[in-house]
Amino acid sequence: MTDRPSLTPLVASLPATVPFxxxxxxxxxxxxxxxxxxxxxxxxxxPSPAVVEAMRASTPEMWKYCDPENHELRQALAELHGVAPENIVIGEGIDGLLGLTVRQYAQTGDPVVTSLGAYPTFNFHVSGFGARLVTVPYEDDRESLDGLLDAARREKACIVYLSNPDNPMGTWWEAEDILHFIEALPPTTLLILDEAYGETAPASALPPIDVSRPNVLRMRTFSKAYGLAGLRCGYAIGEAETIRAFEKVRNHFGVNRMAQAAGLAALKDRxxxxxxxxxxxxxxxxxxxxxxxxxxxxxxxxxxxxxxxxxxxxxxxxxxxxxxxxxxxxxxxxxxxxxxxxxxxxxxxxxxxxxxxxxxxxxxxxxxxxx
Amino acid sequence: MTDRPSLTPLVASLPATVPFxxxxxxxxxxxxxxxxxxxxxxxxxxPSPAVVEAMRASTPEMWKYCDPENHELRQALAELHGVAPENIVIGEGIDGLLGLTVRQYAQTGDPVVTSLGAYPTFNFHVSGFGARLVTVPYEDDRESLDGLLDAARREKACIVYLSNPDNPMGTWWEAEDILHFIEALPPTTLLILDEAYGETAPASALPPIDVSRPNVLRMRTFSKAYGLAGLRCGYAIGEAETIRAFEKVRNHFGVNRMAQAAGLAALKDRxxxxxxxxxxxxxxxxxxxxxxxxxxxxxxxxxxxxxxxxxxxxxxxxxxxxxxxxxxxxxxxxxxxxxxxxxxxxxxxxxxxxxxxxxxxxxxxxxxxxx
Known part of the structure; x- marks a missing residue:
C-alpha cells in the first residue's frame, strides 16, 4: 500500500458509483x-417562457453569490403552501436534500427503510453515511404502505422513505392512505415523503400540508412539472425545528443564484x-x-x-x-x-x-x- | 423532550449557523x-459577454439534467491545466468540494489543521463531520507555512488547509515556498491547496500542476476571476485515485446544467x-x-x-x-x-x-x- 492519505473506513468501503x-x-x-x-x-x-426570460435577465447578475437564506423564494413557497418561511428549506435539488437528511438522522448501522427498487440516489446517500438499508418489496407495483410501516416499527427505523407518486412505477396512493401511514408511524421515525411528482398527481393523492409533525418532511422540486431539472432546486416542507436543523449541515451558498429568480417566475406562472x-x-x-x-x-x-x-x-x-x-x-x-x-x-x-x-x-x- | 426523530449526536451538537x-x-x-x-x-x-451569451443560449435546455460526468468541461479544464480529465472533479463551488473532502478523510476527533482566521466555511465542514480543528496563527499577516507544517506533523493531521493567495488577508507565498511545504508534508496528510484566487495572483505564486502526489488537491473556481460566483462551479485537480474517490460521495447530478456551458465559454475567452x-x-x-x-x-x-x-x-x-x-x-x-x-x-x-x-x-x- 502506497503512503497516501487514508480514506475513512466508511468511505473506503464505498464503491465509486454513479446512481445513474x-x-x-x-x-x-x-x-x-x-x-x-x-x-x-x-x-x-x-419551463415557462417567463421563466426562460427570468433566467436570461439574471445572467448579468451571476457574478454575485446567492442569498444564502433564499429569502424571496422561501417566502413565495410559504405563501403557495400556506406555511411560514421557517417551514421551508431550499437545496440543490431533492438529491441534495436527501443526502443532508440522511446525514442528520442516520449513524453507521442505523436502519433506514425504503422500497426494494425505489430511488437509487436515496440508497446512495444511505450507504454513503454507513446506514443500513432495509428494503420492502413492492406490492402490485405500488410501494407497500403496510410493509414499510411494519419494517419501520420492527427495525425502529430512523428514516423511512416513501415516494408518492412513485418512481420508477408511476403508481400512487391516495392522501387518506398516506395520512393513515403517517399517523401509524412511530414519532421517532422520520418520514421522507418524496413528492417530486406531486404536481402531476391527482389532487386526491396529496395530503394537506401539515407542519405540526416533527417527523414528516415533504420534498418537492422544480425539476419535474416546472421543467427545470438542470437548475438544481428542490425544497423540503416540514415542522420548523426539523427544518432548522438543516442549517447545521447545509451548504449555505450552494443554491445557484439563478434558481431563485427562476423559481419565483415559475411559481407565478400558474x-x-x-x-x-x-x-x-x-x-x-x-x-x-x-x-x-x-x-x-x-x-x-x-x-x-x-x-x-x-x-x-x-x-x-x-x-x-x-x-x-x-x-x-x-x-x-x-x-x-x-x-x-x-x-x-x-x-x-x-x-x-x-x-x-x-x-x-x-x-x-x-x-x-x-x- | 418531545417524541421526535433524533438527530445524530454529532449533528445535535452542531450550532445552526451560517458561516457568513x-x-x-x-x-x-x-x-x-x-x-x-x-x-x-x-x-x-x-463574466465575459460570451459567457453571458452562453448562459442565455442554454436557458431553453434547462429542462435537462446535467451530464453527471461533466465530460466536456472536464476535458476543457484538463487541456487548460495539462492533465487528464481523470485528474479533475467538478463540484458545486469550492465550498461543496471542501465538504466532500472533509467527509472523505476526517472521522470524529481526527485532527485537521488550518490557520486561525482562515476560511470559515472550511471550518464549518470540519465541525460538521466532527473532526477536530487545530489552528495555527498567521505570521506577519500570512498563513504560517512552518506553523502549519509543524502542526500537521505533530498532530498527524489527516488534512491541512492552505489558501494561496490567502483569504481574508490577500497575502501569498511564492511557488517555491509552497513546493517546499508540499515536499515536507507527511504523505498521509492531505493538503487542500485552495487557489480560488489563483488567476489574480502573480504567476510566480502558483506551483506547476503536478498530479503525481496523492496528497495534494488544488482547488479552483469560476467564482472569482471568471466572475461567476452565482453559478456554483468549482473544481479540484489531483492525482487520479484521489480524484476518483469523490465518486463515492459526490452528488452526481448536483452541478447545474448551465455551469458546463458557462464554464466552457469562460475558458475560451482568455x-x-x-x-x-x-x-x-x-x-x-x-x-x-x-x-x-x-x-x-x-x-x-x-x-x-x-x-x-x-x-x-x-x-x-x-x-x-x-x-x-x-x-x-x-x-x-x-x-x-x-x-x-x-x-x-x-x-x-x-x-x-x-x-x-x-x-x-x-x-x-x-x-x-x-x-
Whole structure:
C-alpha cells in the first residue's frame, strides 16, 4: 500500500458509483446522439417562457453569490403552501436534500427503510453515511404502505422513505392512505415523503400540508412539472425545528443564484404549470395507447412518465431497452426483481414520442427474436 | 423532550449557523439596499459577454439534467491545466468540494489543521463531520507555512488547509515556498491547496500542476476571476485515485446544467480573463491608494480584494465596518485576533469604489469619535 492519505473506513468501503449513467455518457459510448430523450423523467415541455426570460435577465447578475437564506423564494413557497418561511428549506435539488437528511438522522448501522427498487440516489446517500438499508418489496407495483410501516416499527427505523407518486412505477396512493401511514408511524421515525411528482398527481393523492409533525418532511422540486431539472432546486416542507436543523449541515451558498429568480417566475406562472400538467396527462395517455397497440400493458401513472410492462421477465425488458437504444431511443427501466419486467418512458414533445412509437414495434420484434 | 426523530449526536451538537451572513440579509435587516457591494469577494467586473451569451443560449435546455460526468468541461479544464480529465472533479463551488473532502478523510476527533482566521466555511465542514480543528496563527499577516507544517506533523493531521493567495488577508507565498511545504508534508496528510484566487495572483505564486502526489488537491473556481460566483462551479485537480474517490460521495447530478456551458465559454475567452485580471490589479491599487490617503495601510494583495489595516484594535475596525454599513457600503472583516484590526474590501466597478472612497473618511471620523 502506497503512503497516501487514508480514506475513512466508511468511505473506503464505498464503491465509486454513479446512481445513474447519464444519457450524454451513453451517447459518447455509442458515438451518436439519441433521437428521443425519454429516459430521465425530465419534462420535455420545458419551463415557462417567463421563466426562460427570468433566467436570461439574471445572467448579468451571476457574478454575485446567492442569498444564502433564499429569502424571496422561501417566502413565495410559504405563501403557495400556506406555511411560514421557517417551514421551508431550499437545496440543490431533492438529491441534495436527501443526502443532508440522511446525514442528520442516520449513524453507521442505523436502519433506514425504503422500497426494494425505489430511488437509487436515496440508497446512495444511505450507504454513503454507513446506514443500513432495509428494503420492502413492492406490492402490485405500488410501494407497500403496510410493509414499510411494519419494517419501520420492527427495525425502529430512523428514516423511512416513501415516494408518492412513485418512481420508477408511476403508481400512487391516495392522501387518506398516506395520512393513515403517517399517523401509524412511530414519532421517532422520520418520514421522507418524496413528492417530486406531486404536481402531476391527482389532487386526491396529496395530503394537506401539515407542519405540526416533527417527523414528516415533504420534498418537492422544480425539476419535474416546472421543467427545470438542470437548475438544481428542490425544497423540503416540514415542522420548523426539523427544518432548522438543516442549517447545521447545509451548504449555505450552494443554491445557484439563478434558481431563485427562476423559481419565483415559475411559481407565478400558474397558467403554464396547468398547461404542462394537462400536456403531461395527454402524453401519458398517448404512451399508454402506444404500449397497448403493441400488446403491452401500461401501468397507471401519476407522474411524468409511464411504466410499461413488457410482459416477460427482466432479461426480456432489458433487451427491449437495448433494442430501443440501438434505434436511438433513450429510456430506462426498473431493476428490482418483479419490477424489472418493465421499461419506463418519460413524457416529451410529440416529435420524440412519435420516434418511440415508430421504434417500439421493431425493438420488440428484435427482442423477441433474440429470446 | 418531545417524541421526535433524533438527530445524530454529532449533528445535535452542531450550532445552526451560517458561516457568513449574506448582504441581502443585511439589506433586509437594514430596510435599504447597499450602494456599494464590496464585501463578499465577488467580482463586479462580471463574466465575459460570451459567457453571458452562453448562459442565455442554454436557458431553453434547462429542462435537462446535467451530464453527471461533466465530460466536456472536464476535458476543457484538463487541456487548460495539462492533465487528464481523470485528474479533475467538478463540484458545486469550492465550498461543496471542501465538504466532500472533509467527509472523505476526517472521522470524529481526527485532527485537521488550518490557520486561525482562515476560511470559515472550511471550518464549518470540519465541525460538521466532527473532526477536530487545530489552528495555527498567521505570521506577519500570512498563513504560517512552518506553523502549519509543524502542526500537521505533530498532530498527524489527516488534512491541512492552505489558501494561496490567502483569504481574508490577500497575502501569498511564492511557488517555491509552497513546493517546499508540499515536499515536507507527511504523505498521509492531505493538503487542500485552495487557489480560488489563483488567476489574480502573480504567476510566480502558483506551483506547476503536478498530479503525481496523492496528497495534494488544488482547488479552483469560476467564482472569482471568471466572475461567476452565482453559478456554483468549482473544481479540484489531483492525482487520479484521489480524484476518483469523490465518486463515492459526490452528488452526481448536483452541478447545474448551465455551469458546463458557462464554464466552457469562460475558458475560451482568455482575452476577457486577461482584461479582468488587469482591471482587478488596477482596482487593488486604487483601493490601496484610497486607504493610504486616509492614513491607513493596505496589505499587499494577490486576490480580488484588499485588506486594510485600520491601525487600531479589532473593536475599532468593527466600528469602521459598521460606520461604512451605515453609509450603505458593504465590506467584511477578518475576525481572528491580530487580523481583526483590518477590514476587507473587494474590487468592483469604479462607481462603487468611488462610493467607498467618499464614505471612508466620514466612517473613520465617526468611528474615531465613538472611541
Amino acid at each position: 449513467v447519464g444519457p450524454e455518457a451513453q451517447e459518447r459510448a455509442r458515438g451518436r446522439p439519441f433521437r428521443a430523450r425519454l429516459g430521465a423523467n425530465e419534462n420535455g415541455f420545458g 397558467a403554464h404549470l396547468e398547461r404542462v400538467v394537462k400536456a403531461v396527462g395527454f402524453c401519458r395517455q398517448r404512451l399508454s395507447a402506444i404500449a397497448e397497440a403493441h400488446g403491452l400493458k401500461a401501468l397507471p401513472s401519476a407522474t411524468n412518465f409511464v411504466t410499461i410492462d413488457c410482459g416477460r421477465d427482466g432479461a426480456f425488458a432489458l433487451r427491449v431497452l437495448q433494442e430501443l437504444a440501438e434505434r436511438d431511443v433513450f429510456v430506462r427501466k426498473p431493476m428490482a426483481p418483479g419490477l424489472d419486467r418493465c421499461i419506463r418512458v418519460s413524457v416529451g414533445l410529440e416529435a420524440e414520442i412519435a420516434i418511440f412509437e415508430a421504434e417500439l414495434g421493431p425493438a420488440l420484434a428484435a427482442a423477441r427474436s433474440a429470446s | 451572513v449574506g448582504p441581502e440579509a443585511q439589506e433586509r435587516a437594514r430596510g435599504r439596499p447597499f450602494r456599494a457591494r464590496l464585501g463578499a469577494n465577488e467580482n463586479g467586473f462580471g 482575452a476577457h480573463l486577461e482584461r479582468v485580471v488587469k482591471a482587478v490589479g488596477f482596482c487593488r491599487q486604487r483601493l490601496s491608494a484610497i486607504a493610504e490617503a486616509h492614513g491607513l495601510k493596505a496589505l499587499p494583495s494577490a486576490t480580488n480584494f484588499v485588506t486594510i489595516d485600520c491601525g487600531r484594535d479589532g473593536a475599532f475596525a468593527l466600528r469602521v465596518l459598521q460606520e461604512l454599513a451605515e453609509r450603505d457600503v458593504f465590506v467584511r472583516k477578518p475576525m481572528a485576533p491580530g487580523l481583526d484590526r483590518c477590514i476587507r474590501v473587494s474590487v468592483g466597478l469604479e462607481a462603487e469604489i468611488a462610493i467607498f472612497e467618499a464614505e471612508l473618511g466620514p466612517a473613520l471620523a465617526a468611528a474615531r469619535s465613538a472611541s
